[in-house]
Structures are given as C-alpha cells and as structure tokens.
Amino acid sequence: MSTVTLTPNIAGGDDFYEELLNAHEGLSKEDSDSYNARLILILANHIGDRAVLSDAITAAKRKG
Amino acid sequence: MFDDRYTLAYRLYPYARHADQDKDTPVRHPVVVMGGGPVGVATALDLGAQGIPCVVLDDHEGVGMGSRAICFAKRTLEIANRYGAGKPMVEKGVVWNLGKVFHKDDKVFEFNLLPEEGHEFPAFINLQQPYFESFMIERLYEMQKQGAPVEIRGKNRVDSVTVKDDHVVLEVMTPDGPYTMEADWLIGCDGANSPLRTMLGHDFTGKVFKDSFLIADIKMINDDFPTERWFWFEPTSSSGASILLHRQPDNVWRVDFQIGWDVDRKEEMKEENIRKRLDAFLGEDVDYEMVWSSIYTFQCKRMEKFRHGPVIFAGDAAHQVSPFGARGANSGMQDIDNLGWKLGLVINGQAPESLLDSYNTERVHGADENILNSTRATDFITPKSETSHIFRNAVLELSEHYEFARPLVNSGRLSLPCVYDGSPLNSADGLPHGPERTRPGAPCPDAPCPDATPGEGFLLPKLGGTFTLLTLNAEAPEGFEESGVAVTRLALNTADDKTGALAARYLGEAKSAVYLIRPDQHVAARRENFDENLFRAALRRATGKE
Numbered sequence: 171m172s173t174v175t176l177t178p179n180i181a182g183g184d185d186f187y188e189e190l191l192n193a194h195e196g197l198s199k200e201d202s203d204s205y206n207a208r209l210i211l212i213l214a215n216h217i218g219d220r221a222v223l224s225d226a227i228t229a230a231k232r233k234g
Numbered sequence: 235m236f237d238d239r240y241t242l243a244y245r246l247y248p249y250a251r252h253a254d255q256d257k258d259t260p261v262r263h264p265v266v267v268m269g270g271g272p273v274g275v276a277t278a279l280d281l282g283a284q285g286i287p288c289v290v291l292d293d294h295e296g297v298g299m300g301s302r303a304i305c306f307a308k309r310t311l312e313i314a315n316r317y318g319a320g321k322p323m324v325e326k327g328v329v330w331n332l333g334k335v336f337h338k339d340d341k342v343f344e345f346n347l348l349p350e351e352g353h354e355f356p357a358f359i360n361l362q363q364p365y366f367e368s369f370m371i372e373r374l375y376e377m378q379k380q381g382a383p384v385e386i387r388g389k390n391r392v393d394s395v396t397v398k399d400d401h402v403v404l405e406v407m408t409p410d411g412p413y414t415m416e417a418d419w420l421i422g423c424d425g426a427n428s429p430l431r432t433m434l435g436h437d438f439t440g441k442v443f444k445d446s447f448l449i450a451d452i453k454m455i456n457d458d459f460p461t462e463r464w465f466w467f468e469p470t471s472s473s474g475a476s477i478l479l480h481r482q483p484d485n486v487w488r489v490d491f492q493i494g495w496d497v498d499r500k501e502e503m504k505e506e507n508i509r510k511r512l513d514a515f516l517g518e519d520v521d522y523e524m525v526w527s528s529i530y531t532f533q534c535k536r537m538e539k540f541r542h543g544p545v546i547f548a549g550d551a552a553h554q555v556s557p558f559g560a561r562g563a564n565s566g567m568q569d570i571d572n573l574g575w576k577l578g579l580v581i582n583g584q585a586p587e588s589l590l591d592s593y594n595t596e597r598v599h600g601a602d603e604n605i606l607n608s609t610r611a612t613d614f615i616t617p618k619s620e621t622s623h624i625f626r627n628a629v630l631e632l633s634e635h636y637e638f639a640r641p642l643v644n645s646g647r648l649s650l651p652c653v654y655d656g657s658p659l660n661s662a663d664g665l666p667h668g669p670e671r672t673r674p675g676a677p678c679p680d681a682p683c684p685d686a687t688p689g690e691g692f693l694l695p696k697l698g699g700t701f702t703l704l705t706l707n708a709e710a711p712e713g714f715e716e717s718g719v720a721v722t723r724l725a726l727n728t729a730d731d732k733t734g735a736l737a738a739r740y741l742g743e744a745k746s747a748v749y750l751i752r753p754d755q756h757v758a759a760r761r762e763n764f765d766e767n768l769f770r771a772a773l774r775r776a777t778g779k780e
C-alpha cells in the first residue's frame with residue numbers, strides 16, 4: 171500500500187517555502203484561505219492515490 | 235370530521251362505501267397497504283400482477299396538488315414498465331441531458347449525461363409527481379378490469395393498528411364512520427410523517443438540515459428556456475444562496491431557491507414576495523404564471539428496521555432523503571420492486587417468511603447509499619461551516635478553468651439503482667471475468683434484444699416478474715423447478731446483437747454466460763456454463779432456503 175512521503179522530498183526547500191509565502195503576499199485573510207483551499211485541491215488531484223491522500227489527511231492532524 | 239390535509243389535483247378514487255363496512259366480523263385480507271402515494275400504489279401493481287389480493291387505504295380521494303418530485307430515473311421507469319405504466323410516463327415526460335453549473339454570474343461548466351445507447355428508457359425524465367401517480371392509478375384500475383384482485387379505497391384513514399402474532403387489526407375511519415379490518419400483512423407506505431410509525435412507536439433517526447428551500451413552479455408566457463438543468467451557486471441576484479431551474483412538461487419550470495433557515499414562512503409564501511425573487515432572478519421582462527409554490531426543509535433519516543413481523547415499511551415512511559439527487563420516490567419504487575416478489579412467494583407458500591428479512595437487509599443498504607449521497611450533496615450545496623464553504627467555493631472556482639475539479643461539484647448525484655453486494659440471496663460470482671456491472675446483486679442493465687425487430691426489442695421487458703435463466707451462447711434446459719419455484723429460460727446469442735452492447739454488458743471477457751435473474755431483475759447468480767446442481771442451489775439461496 172502506498173503511503174505519504176514524510177521524509178525530505180523537495181530539493182531547495184527554502185526556495186519552495188518562500189514561493190509559497192510569496193503567493194499569499196498582500197492577500198486578505200479571506201483570499202488567503204481560499205487560495206490555500208485551491209492549492210490543496212490541486213495538489214490532492216495531482217497525488218490522486220486515495221491511500222496516500224488518506225494518509226496525508228491523518229498525518230496533518232498531528233501538531234507536535 | 236374528515237378534512238383533507240391537502241388539496242387534490244385529481245380526484246381519482248372517490249369514497250365509496252365498501253361491503254366490508256357492513257360485516258359483523260372484520261374481513262381478513264392477505265395484504266393491506268396504508269397510504270396511496272406512489273409507493274403504496276406501486277405495491278398494489280406489483281402484487282396485482284402476481285394475482286395476489288391487495289387493498290390500498292388512503293385518507294384522501296386522489297392525488298395531491300403540486301409536484302414534489304419532478305425527476306424520475308431510468309430504473310423507476312423500468313419498474314413502472316414492468317407494471318404496465320412506464321410508457322405513458324415517458325410520453326408525457328421531458329427528457330433532458332444537458333446540465334449547466336453557474337457560480338455567481340459565471341457559467342462554471344456544463345455536462346451532458348451522455349446516455350448510453352441500447353436502453354429502452356432514458357436516464358431521466360422530468361414529470362410532475364401528480365402525473366406520475368395518476369398513470370399508476372389508471373393502471374391499477376385497468377388491472378382491476380382485467381381481473382386483478384386489487385383495489386384502492388379513498389377516504390379510508392387508518393386510525394389505529396394492533397399487531398398480533400400472525401396478523402394485524404386495523405381501525406379505519408371513513409365519512410360513514412369507523413370499521414375494523416384485518417390483514418395478514420400490512421405495508422406502511424404512509425409517507426415521511428408516517429402515522430403508522432408513530433402508532434407502533436418505531437423511531438426515525440438521522441440528520442435534520444438547517445436550511446429551507448422555496449419552490450416556485452411557473453408557466454412561462456412570453457419566454458422559453460431550454461430543456462436543461464441549470465444550477466446556480468451564490469447567484470448575484472441574491473434571490474437565494476443557490477437556485478435550480480429545471481423544465482417540466484406543459485411549459486412549466488421549477489425554480490428552487492435556497493432561502494436559509496431563519497425565514498418567516500408566511501411572509502416568504504406571499505405571491506408578491508415570491509414574484510420579487512423570481513423577477514430578480516429571471517429579469518423583469520420575463521412573463522410567467524405561478525402554478526404552485528411551497529417551502530420545504532429536509533432531513534436524511536431512516537428507520538432502524540423496515541420489517542417488524544407482519545408490518546413492513548416502504549418509501550418515505552421507511553427512509554427520507556433530501557431532494558438533491560432525486561432519490562425519494564425513485565428509491566421507494568425500488569423498495570417495492572424488491573418487496574413485491576418476496577411477499578408473493580411467501581403468501582403463496584413458495585418461500586419461508588424469513589425471505590422477507592432480505593428485504594430489510596437489501597433496502598436498508600439501499601437507503602444508506604441514498605442517504606450518504608444526498609447528505610454529501612446537501613453539504614456541498616449548503617456548507618455547514620466556514621471552512622466547508624471555503625472549500626466548496628474553491629472547487630467551483632477551479633472548475634471554471636480546470637477540468638479536474640468538475641467531478642467534485644455536487645449539486646445532487648442523480649439516483650442510480652442500488653447493487654445488493656453482499657446480500658444473503660447472492661451466490662458467489664462464477665464469472666469473475668464477466669462485467670462488474672452485472673455481478674451478483676446488480677440490477678440488470680437494459681440491452682438490445684436480438685430476437686426482436688432490429689432497433690425495437692429490449693432485454694428488460696423479457697425479464698422480471700418470475701425467475702429467469704438467461705443464457706448467452708450457452709446450452710441449458712428450457713426451465714426447471716426447485717422446491718416449488720419455477721425458472722424459465724431466455725436463450726440469446728450475442729452474435730445476433732450487431733451493436734455489441736449485450737455482449738459488453740453480460741459477457742465481458744467470457745465466451746458464454748448463464749445468469750439466474752430474480753423477478754426484480756437483479757442478478758442472483760452467474761457462471762460461464764449451466765450446471766444444474768449449482769443453479770438449483772442458487773435458486774434455493776435466492777428464495778431464502780439456504
């Protein structure tokens with residue numbers, strides 16, 4: 171069964187993180203929220219694999 | 235003493251004093267149906283076709299005004315056709331395939347139901363519920379004339395019910411006063427507020443949705459909208475949080491406004507206020523007459539068990555769904571399709587009473603599937619939290635540009651018949667490489683039927699009513715009988731069907747196939763070849779004897 175990757179997997183992590191924050195730059199809280207929702211849906215569709223998605227949904231519940 | 239609770243559209247079964255009312259001892263009937271809505275009348279048609287006596291009692295004298303249901307699915311039409319009432323429905327109904335989804339002022343996308351070829355009936359028709367019911371009641375009278383032992387008694391209100399071990403005693407109120415009758419079996423088809431459920435103290439649990447909808451059925455005078463289903467999320471006309479526009483016969487359109495939970499119903503129902511909403515939505519220059527309007531709220535609920543000894547519940551009395559997806563009347567028809575033959579076999583002594591428990595198993599499964607689908611649609615249309623609203627709008631925004639998001643838009647997943655996976659009546663699949671859609675438990679899909687006039691004949695009218703052994707490119711006896719239940723063979727050769735649909739739907743990778751098909755046109759068993767012992771066992775299993 172496929173599982174979600176929880177080890178480093180993005181080359182240039184700092185770049186990615188900055189790009190993500192930049193995308194939110196200047197957006198109101200409301201627009202940011204809806205941007206995030208669209209982004210999650212696009213990424214989820216890209217992953218596609220239902221088992222991985224369920225795994226990710228569970229993994230994100232942990233807060234430290 | 236005997237007031238109508240609603241106005242009638244058609245007075246089809248006026249009260250007439252019945253001989254039962256003058257008897258000193260109550261008359262016992264094999265089957266009494268409480269409630270003459272679509273589901274109750276379907277019960278009489280199913281049993282009548284089997285020659286089993288059935289009395290329907292309704293507290294009104296005909297069909298109520300105003301259309302609740304408008305959308306009837308293929309499976310419903312196929313069932314109605316088995317009862318001899320399907321064709322007039324299709325003739326009167328409006329066939330539609332195109333749907334459009336809007337968000338704010340923009341069209342987000344459109345879809346085509348793209349009906350599969352080789353079916354006698356369309357995927358859906360729109361038809362006012364009073365017409366739907368009238369066609370079935372007309373059929374009931376026609377059957378009666380042809381000698382079927384069925385009747386419907388108007389203004390016969392069931393006021394109390396006592397359940398005995400093997401029968402039920404009913405107190406029935408009429409304009410001439412009360413009388414008592416008895417029934418071996420009582421079928422509760424008395425609608426979502428089922429007085430029968432309350433009388434017997436059965437609970438009805440689930441979810442209530444905090445929203446209300448205003449329906450306006452209007453007749454267009456100077457304008458014409460196309461035969462499409464239009465659904466708006468958050469229209470800027472601010473006449474509703476969502477709006478559905480859908481065509482019905484007679485140039486009537488249904489407009490369904492989502493108006494919120496905290497509304498003053500009386501104010502909202504004033505014609506001037508309804509017109510205000512309509513004008514804001516349609517534009518001032520569109521002329522129309524109001525045909526019917528109503529405000530509804532809804533819930534998704536079901537009884538825990540649909541059978542309680544000699545009392546069996548069906549239709550809205552047993553389960554209620556939100557209208558999104560048109561699963562109310564459509565699932566009620568499937569209830570009766572499922573119950574009819576089982577009750578028939580039990581009454582005729584051809585199957586044990588326990589067969590009726592499979593009605594409970596299979597239709598509870600169906601109800602859960604319908605409740606799940608209609609709850610999901612409702613959550614999409616009326617998001618219940620800020621976050622669910624954000625995601626809902628994100629889906630709509632993405633759908634406008636990206637195809638991937640369109641399947642997530644849920645303005646109602648339209649009713650499809652339920653597959654009875656895991657039913658105790660199914661035999662293990664003996665055709666594992668056969669098509670998924672015809673696995674044991676599945677409703678038979680229609681297909682062109684090669685032995686008839688090209689382009690004319692269909693498979694489903696040749697199945698149903700009794701058990702059928704459908705053979706495709708396979709040898710088998712012309713029929714057999716197993717512990718009192720007869721099976722007749724329908725022999726087909728897929729080479730005769732030039733369209734290839736029959737083979738695609740029933741053979742898949744296999745070269746030949748033999749299907750045991752139940753009277754409700756669901757698959758009980760299938761194998762590549764006929765094997766007498768296995769098919770006899772399958773028949774015993776499908777009739778509750780194994």
Ligand SMILES: Cc1cc2nc3c(=O)[nH]c(=O)nc-3n(C[C@H](O)[C@H](O)[C@H](O)COP(=O)(O)OP(=O)(O)OC[C@H]3O[C@@H](n4cnc5c(N)ncnc54)[C@H](O)[C@@H]3O)c2cc1C
Binds near residue numbers: 550
């Ligand atoms: C707004 C709206 C839209 C809908 N749209 C659709 C749709 O598009 N497609 C769809 O399939 N479904 C739809 N439905 C659902 C559909 O209308 C119902 O599922 C259907 O009417 C249920 O039929 P029934 O026979 O179980 O109950 P009902 O139609 O409610 O009939 C019950 C009958 O029992 C009678 N009765 C009650 N008490 C007694 C008593 N004590 N004695 C004797 N008789 C009694 C009543 O008078 C009535 O005639 C919609 C519903 C609503 C509200």
